[in-house]
Amino acid sequence: MAQLTYRSSVSLAIAQSMRKDQKVFFIGEDVGAAGGVFKATVGLLEEFGKERVMDAPISEQAILGAAMGAAMTGLRPIAEIMFSDFLAVCWDIVANQIAKTRYMSDGQINIPLVIRTANGGGSKFGAQHSQSLENWSMMIPGLKVVAPSCPSDVLGLMDSAVKDPDPVIFYEHKSLYAFKEEIEQTDISIPIGEANTLHEGKDITIIGLALMAQRAKEAALILKDKHDINAKVIDLRSLVPLDLQTIKKSVIETGHVLTVEENPRLCGWGAEISSLISEHCFKNLKGPVTRVTTPHVPLPSADILEDNTIPSVELIVNEVIKKLKGE
Amino acid sequence: MVDKLNDDIGEEKRLQLWEMMLKLRLVEKKAYDLFLQNLIKGTSHLALGQEAIAGAFGVALKQGDYTFCTYRGHAHTLARGSSIEGVLGELMGRQCGLMKGKGGSMHLTDVEKGVMGSYAIIGAHLTIANGTALASKYNKTNEVSVCFFGDGTTNIGAFHEALNMAKIWNLPIVFVCENNLYMEYTPIHEVTAVEHPAADRAGAYDLDKIIVDGNDADEMLRTAEKAISKAREGKGPSLIEAKTYRHSGHSRADPGKYRPDEEVKDWMENKDPIKNYRAKLLDFNINEKIISEIEEKVKDQVEKATEISMASPIPEIKEIYTDVWANGGSEWHN
Numbered sequence: 001m002a003q004l005t006y007r008s009s010v011s012l013a014i015a016q017s018m019r020k021d022q023k024v025f026f027i028g029e030d031v032g033a034a035g036g037v038f039k040a041t042v043g044l045l046e047e048f049g050k051e052r053v054m055d056a057p058i059s060e061q062a063i064l065g066a067a068m069g070a071a072m073t074g075l076r077p078i079a080e081i082m083f084s085d086f087l088a089v090c091w092d093i094v095a096n097q098i099a100k101t102r103y104m105s106d107g108q109i110n111i112p113l114v115i116r117t118a119n120g121g122g123s124k125f126g127a128q129h130s131q132s133l134e135n136w137s138m139m140i141p142g143l144k145v146v147a148p149s150c151p152s153d154v155l156g157l158m159d160s161a162v163k164d165p166d167p168v169i170f171y172e173h174k175s176l177y178a179f180k181e182e183i184e185q186t187d188i189s190i191p192i193g194e195a196n197t198l199h200e201g202k203d204i205t206i207i208g209l210a211l212m213a214q215r216a217k218e219a220a221l222i223l224k225d226k227h228d229i230n231a232k233v234i235d236l237r238s239l240v241p242l243d244l245q246t247i248k249k250s251v252i253e254t255g256h257v258l259t260v261e262e263n264p265r266l267c268g269w270g271a272e273i274s275s276l277i278s279e280h281c282f283k284n285l286k287g288p289v290t291r292v293t294t295p296h297v298p299l300p301s302a303d304i305l306e307d308n309t310i311p312s313v314e315l316i317v318n319e320v321i322k323k324l325k326g327e
Numbered sequence: 328m329v330d331k332l333n334d335d336i337g338e339e340k341r342l343q344l345w346e347m348m349l350k351l352r353l354v355e356k357k358a359y360d361l362f363l364q365n366l367i368k369g370t371s372h373l374a375l376g377q378e379a380i381a382g383a384f385g386v387a388l389k390q391g392d393y394t395f396c397t398y399r400g401h402a403h404t405l406a407r408g409s410s411i412e413g414v415l416g417e418l419m420g421r422q423c424g425l426m427k428g429k430g431g432s433m434h435l436t437d438v439e440k441g442v443m444g445s446y447a448i449i450g451a452h453l454t455i456a457n458g459t460a461l462a463s464k465y466n467k468t469n470e471v472s473v474c475f476f477g478d479g480t481t482n483i484g485a486f487h488e489a490l491n492m493a494k495i496w497n498l499p500i501v502f503v504c505e506n507n508l509y510m511e512y513t514p515i516h517e518v519t520a521v522e523h524p525a526a527d528r529a530g531a532y533d534l535d536k537i538i539v540d541g542n543d544a545d546e547m548l549r550t551a552e553k554a555i556s557k558a559r560e561g562k563g564p565s566l567i568e569a570k571t572y573r574h575s576g577h578s579r580a581d582p583g584k585y586r587p588d589e590e591v592k593d594w595m596e597n598k599d600p601i602k603n604y605r606a607k608l609l610d611f612n613i614n615e616k617i618i619s620e621i622e623e624k625v626k627d628q629v630e631k632a633t634e635i636s637m638a639s640p641i642p643e644i645k646e647i648y649t650d651v652w653a654n655g656g657s658e659w660h661n
């Protein structure tokens with residue numbers, strides 16, 4: 001039994017994958033000697049040396065291009081893009097090259113790589129270092145999209161991501177790096193595409209991802225304690241592939257659904273879920289599927305402004321009460 | 328070894344530069360104090376130790392010229408004449424901030440002063456600065472654009488694309504690489520094919536190889552004036568590599584432990600641009616009383632501005648919904 005932070009589970013997960021498979025190597029900016037700007041890769045250089053833990057220049061296109069090429073020949077790169085916002089500078093490699101090459105080559109080429117990146121707000125870093133960009137990659141056929149909400153999920157999902165024959169974008173949440181969990185077994189594997197239930201309940205289904213899944217769980221505890229509402233909280237853990245069956249099962253029981261997303265509203269993943277639910281569970285619904293999101297604005301920097309832009313526990317609680325009690 | 332007879336700079340300008348650099352230093356120090364008091368949230372990248380570069384350009388540029396800087400841009404913003412309370416207020420997320428708290432430390436912008444933004448994604452602003460330079464050429468105005476960036480930035484594609492374009496279009500622009508020897512935590516030489524990350528690439532774009540001691544304020548001023556004049560006269564772009572060093576870590580979260588103690592000590596004690604400039608002013612027989620009067624004046628300005636920004640209210644929550652669109656709002660459906 002050991003207490004692990006989300007941050008240290010990242011370096012442990014990478015180390016475990018590297019110990020198991022000599023083909024795995026790790027590349028990124030300031031990741032080796034410095035241990036990463038979020039200190040999430042401390043110790044890797046010491047254990048695996050410069051051949052397998054590579055400090056790169058500020059050259060995101062070249063980093064991901066090289067990772068792709070290496071993956072094409074059977075290596076299993078884990079590449080770090082320091083902040084998910086920087087995916088924009090190498091989006092050609094991600095969206096046009098990595099995502100489409102397997103298909104265009106009629107399956108001749110496999111690209112088994114992992115892009116891990118720090119995602120999300122809460123640090124008052126402003127509009128270009130705080131975005132929640134899971135939905136950017138979700139809409140591109142050929143990319144798998146993972147976003148763990150706790151240390152054990154980091155461990156289990158990283159193991160699967162590295163072993164996956166397809167490219168996986170692994171969104172780590174900056175505001176969860178300090179999150180702690182007691183963990184019995186660290187060398188675990190969690191299949192990509194299985195949602196997790198963070199709180200049981202039959203009155204309403206709340207669906208979240210990463211930090212928003214944790215906030216939804218906190219909201220569920222308050223709803224139960226103070227408002228006699230039992231909410232089921234589903235942590236999707238991955239958007240592609242999506243665990244539609246778990247969602248359906250719960251919606252059939254509850255008839256009420258709220259998605260909680262950190263991204264701005266338009267084209268957020270909750271819209272896709274909402275559409276799926278109305279297709280698959282229309283008769284079970286007791287009201288409209290509703291969404292809590294960041295409004296359609298870039299994230300402001302000042303603390304009072306950022307705190308009131310990203311969905312809070314309080315906002316989730318209020319939305320649920322409004323839906324169920326019409327208050 | 329000062330040559331007082333052939334002094335091309337003169338007392339007036341030197342004192343102007345002195346005042347400017349002091350302002351940049353004292354405001355950054357104040358920003359650091361305000362962090363320690365937990366009044367500044369988020370991140371912040373100080374330019375302590377690099378004041379001679381922004382300072383020299385601040386003195387050399389004219390009103391109407393454009394500047395572009397990075398997240399390490401408090402100094403470059405102040406150097407154009409932006410108010411101290413506007414900068415500190417933005418860092419603290421107050422209404423008096425340059426952008427009322429919406430942009431934060433990494434995005435200081437003050438268009439009225441020619442501060443066309445601070446950019447936090449490496450490389451972007453080199454290409455954008457070409458655009459203001461292009462507009463100046465297009466409109467046949469006489470403005471010059473200046474773009475500041477770090478050594479690490481020379482390894483992203485945008486750096487190379489921007490230099491090539493500036494050259495083929497003969498743009499009135501000055502690119503200033505502040506080589507502080509490190510990208511974030513990684514020594515620049517470990518990730519760069521050449522010794523001088525900017526200057527050694529200049530030849531590839533038919534630009535002169537210009538390397539300057541970025542901590543020598545006089546040399547910096549001469550180099551800045553020369554490149555700015557060249558641009559203003561329609562003779563095209565320049566790329567300057569200014570050697571310097573940051574006194575603090577990369578950002579507020581960074582204690583800078585990856586740098587050898589000896590190296591830090593040498594730069595802090597022997598190559599501090601401000602300490603050395605003070606000594607130089609005395610060498611030029613400038614009255615010490617005048618020098619200290621300026622010191623007192625700047626200290627006073629910084630204290631007053633700090634009080635103003637601390638007294639300024641936090642922004643109203645409704646600010647969140649402003650300025651997505653040119654009509655001032657953020658509505659997206661009727």
Ligand SMILES: Cc1ncc(C[n+]2csc(CCOP(=O)(O)OP(=O)(O)O)c2C)c(N)n1
Pocket residue numbers: 029058060082086089399447448449450476477478479480481507509510511577
């Ligand atoms: C495209 C992109 N990649 C990475 C980063 C993260 N990052 C911020 S500052 C920095 C180092 C920049 O070094 P340099 O250009 O030397 O500027 P300095 O910070 O030393 O002033 C890095 C890697 C970024 N902001 N944008």
Ligand SMILES: [Mg+2]
Pocket residue numbers: 477478479505506507508509510511
């Ligand atoms: Mg640098």
